[in-house]
Amino acid sequence: MKITVVGVGHVGLVSAACFARWGHEVVGMDDDSRKIETLQKGGVPFFEPGLPELLDEVVSAGRLTFTTDIERALDGAEVVFVCVGTPPLPGGGPNLSYVEAVGRNVAKHARTSVVLVEKSTVPANTGARLTQVIAREQAGLDSPVSIDVASNPEFLREGAAVQDTLHPDRIVYGTGSERARDALREVYRTVVEEDGMPVVETDVPTAELIKHASNAFLATKISFINAVAQVCERVGADVDQVADGMGFDQRIGRQFLYAGLGYGGSCFPKDVDAFIHLSRQVGYEFTLLEEVERINCEQRNVVLDKLRNELWHLNEKTVTLLGAAFKPGTDDLREAPALHLARMLLEEGATVRIYDPVALANVKEELGDAVELFDDPIEACRGAHAAVVTTEWDEVKAIDPQALKDALAYPIVVDGRNALDGEALAAIGIHYQAIGKPAPRASA
Ligand SMILES: NC(=O)c1ccc[n+]([C@@H]2O[C@H](COP(=O)([O-])OP(=O)(O)OC[C@H]3O[C@@H](n4cnc5c(N)ncnc54)[C@H](O)[C@@H]3O)[C@@H](O)[C@H]2O)c1
Numbered sequence: 532m533k534i535t536v537v538g539v540g541h542v543g544l545v546s547a548a549c550f551a552r553w554g555h556e557v558v559g560m561d562d563d564s565r566k567i568e569t570l571q572k573g574g575v576p577f578f579e580p581g582l583p584e585l586l587d588e589v590v591s592a593g594r595l596t597f598t599t600d601i602e603r604a605l606d607g608a609e610v611v612f613v614c615v616g617t618p619p620l621p622g623g624g625p626n627l628s629y630v631e632a633v634g635r636n637v638a639k640h641a642r643t644s645v646v647l648v649e650k651s652t653v654p655a656n657t658g659a660r661l662t663q664v665i666a667r668e669q670a671g672l673d674s675p676v677s678i679d680v681a682s683n684p685e686f687l688r689e690g691a692a693v694q695d696t697l698h699p700d701r702i703v704y705g706t707g708s709e710r711a712r713d714a715l716r717e718v719y720r721t722v723v724e725e726d727g728m729p730v731v732e733t734d735v736p737t738a739e740l741i742k743h744a745s746n747a748f749l750a751t752k753i754s755f756i757n758a759v760a761q762v763c764e765r766v767g768a769d770v771d772q773v774a775d776g777m778g779f780d781q782r783i784g785r786q787f788l789y790a791g792l793g794y795g796g797s798c799f800p801k802d803v804d805a806f807i808h809l810s811r812q813v814g815y816e817f818t819l820l821e822e823v824e825r826i827n828c829e830q831r832n833v834v835l836d837k838l839r840n841e842l843w844h845l846n847e848k849t850v851t852l853l854g855a856a857f858k859p860g861t862d863d864l865r866e867a868p869a870l871h872l873a874r875m876l877l878e879e880g881a882t883v884r885i886y887d888p889v890a891l892a893n894v895k896e897e898l899g900d901a902v903e904l905f906d907d908p909i910e911a912c913r914g915a916h917a918a919v920v921t922t923e924w925d926e927v928k929a930i931d932p933q934a935l936k937d938a939l940a941y942p943i944v945v946d947g948r949n950a951l952d953g954e955a956l957a958a959i960g961i962h963y964q965a966i967g968k969p970a971p972r973a974s975a
Contacts, residue, residue: 532717535560535608537633539570539597541692541797541863542650542685543614545582549696551589553721559597560604570597578862578889581693602640610714611637612650612683619801624808627657634661637678638668644677646714648704650685652742652802654809658682658705658735679711682735684742689796690860697722703731705738743809746802747820752787753794754826760790760967761833770967771949790967792872792921792947793830795857797865800827830947830966831871834919837945837964838876842916846880849940851915853908853930854922854948855887855894862890864897868947869921873902886911888926909938917943923950932956 532555536547539559547559561567566576573590575583589595598604605611615629630651637647647665649657658680669675682705687695702719706712712732723730731741760770770790778785794800803820810817835845842848857867864870873883883902885894891904905911908930912918918939920927932955936942944956946965956963957971964970 532556532714533607533609534558534718535604535611537561537601537604537611537613537637538615538629538651539566540614540616541577541579541689542687543612544570544576544586545579545687545692545696546612546614546650546685547595548582548585548589549693550718551592551594552585552697553719555594555718557589557595558604558608559595560599560601561597562599564599567597567599579692580690580860585693601636605637605641605645607643608641608645609643610646610648610718611641612648614650614685616797617651617653617801617805618797619804623804625652625654625801625805627653627660630657630661631664634664634680635668638665638675639672641676641678644679646679646681646711648681648683648711648715649739650683652684652746652798652805653682653739654743654805655736655739657739658707679706679708680735681706681711681715682738683715684738684745686742686745689863690858698726699728701729701731703733703738703741705733705735707735743802743806746799747806747823749787750794750799750803750827751819751823753789753799754823756788756790757793757830757966758826763790763967767969768967769969773967789949791830791949792834792868792966793827795866795868795871797863800824800866831868831875833966834872834945834947835875835879838917838919841943841945841962841964842941844880845876847882848916849882849884849914850876851884851886851905851911851918852921853886853911853918853927854920854924855885856890856922856924859922859924862887862893864890864893867922870894870897872919872921872947873898877901884911884915886927887922888924909934912938914938914940916941917945920944920946920948920950923948927951932959932961936961 534550534555534557536543536559539561547557551557569576613633617625620626661680665678704715763770774788777783807817807820852869855869876883885902886905886908942961944963949965953963953971
């Protein structure tokens with residue numbers, strides 16, 4: 532099929548490359564000319580494991596090209612995927628103006644009938660809005676083409692995006708016409724035949740809602756275990772063992788039951804917020820999700836309190852954050868808990884150092900000279916009064932305990948991801964604290 536992907540960011544670029552891998556002829560369009568230039572020169576604008584190799588393969592096979600020109604991008608397209616951002620608005624809810632802009636552009640410039648598929652995460656009923664916008668834009672045209680709107684939410688995880696897209700747990704699409712349904716069946720035919728994953732075919736608002744409900748549920752799991760961790764700390768229980776014990780129950784599952792600094796990233800915070808906002812708009816107060824958000828924000832204070840307990844005043848103390856990215860495997864800093872923590876520490880007068888294996892350039896863009904940047908975790912800890920594990924990178928988990936102790940001015944480690952071997956650190960005299968766990972015996 533001839534497929535156009537509008538917005539070649541984390542979702543659009545990976546999707547475009549995977550569509551091309553499945554044999555489709557794909558054009559990636561973006562209005563960021565720097566991004567398109569990078570891609571045309573064979574570069575990749577962000578860090579994502581496996582993506583450079585996949586792009587090499589499909590671009591050199593001539594199945595994926597890039598442009599900033601929407602008319603060229605739409606030439607002959609049968610299916611157009613909308614993969615633009617839906618960032619949060621200051622007053623809550625997502626900014627859907629980029630999605631609307633694509634709808635208007637497609638209405639104006641498509642010369643043949645197309646299926647327009649929302650892959651961006653949008654609130655239920657965005658499809659109806661898009662259909663309305665398209666009809667209005669086409670009102671003045673001589674011979675408007677038919678444009679069917681569909682929803683095909685994306686569930687990929689940054690850091691595992693290529694694998695997740697090539698081998699998804701399930702494919703969900705919502706359509707309002709046979710033509711749109713058949714087009715989406717054809718887009719995914721190869722991978723469904725090869726992998727045999729479940730396909731959920733629904734109407735458009737149901738598919739839209741599946742995405743918000745999924746992310747809200749995963750965020751709820753994280754906040755739930757963080758709340759359990761609070762109780763664990765007060766009764767002397769170990770939250771990781773509690774999660775193990777719960778997780779073997781197949782109705783519960785172990786995934787996302789990890790206590791720590793809380794969730795971040797470009798999706799969970801904004802999607803939970805968007806779901807609360809949508810519910811309110813339609814007359815339902817989703818207070819459960821408000822609490823999920825509150826618990827998530829509170830986790831940064833939990834870590835800060837542990838530092839205050841250890842260091843008394845944070846003013847003029849040097850604190851090293853081990854990890855900046857919101858999770859391992861990405862250089863994405865959107866809503867990264869480490870950045871929130873860095874800002875809170877700076878406000879208290881601390882000197883903040885940050886180690887990250889891939890995200891330092893982005894940290895520099897976010898925080899400028901306010902923090903010191905390191906590409907070596909031990910050097911980042913040299914002379915610091917405490918280290919905090921903020922991202923569970925393999926490089927952080929592999930830190931040699933003795934080298935860490937020798938580097939730190941005070942042997943204090945707060946593990947905001949429960950990622951290190953606390954017993955091993957405590958055994959050599961590091962004062963180690965995790966989230967929701969008793970202090971290891973040697974450091975108690
Ligand atoms: N990042 C994830 O892990 C993930 C996972 C699932 C779903 N999503 C959803 O997918 C959507 C995209 O997320 P992302 O992380 O890829 O965002 P991104 O910011 O990485 O990419 C968005 C791209 O859209 C481009 N763009 C914006 N307006 C445009 C326009 N009018 N025409 C052409 N290009 C335009 C931007 O230049 C940018 O390159 C969001 O709705 C997000 O919630 C993201």
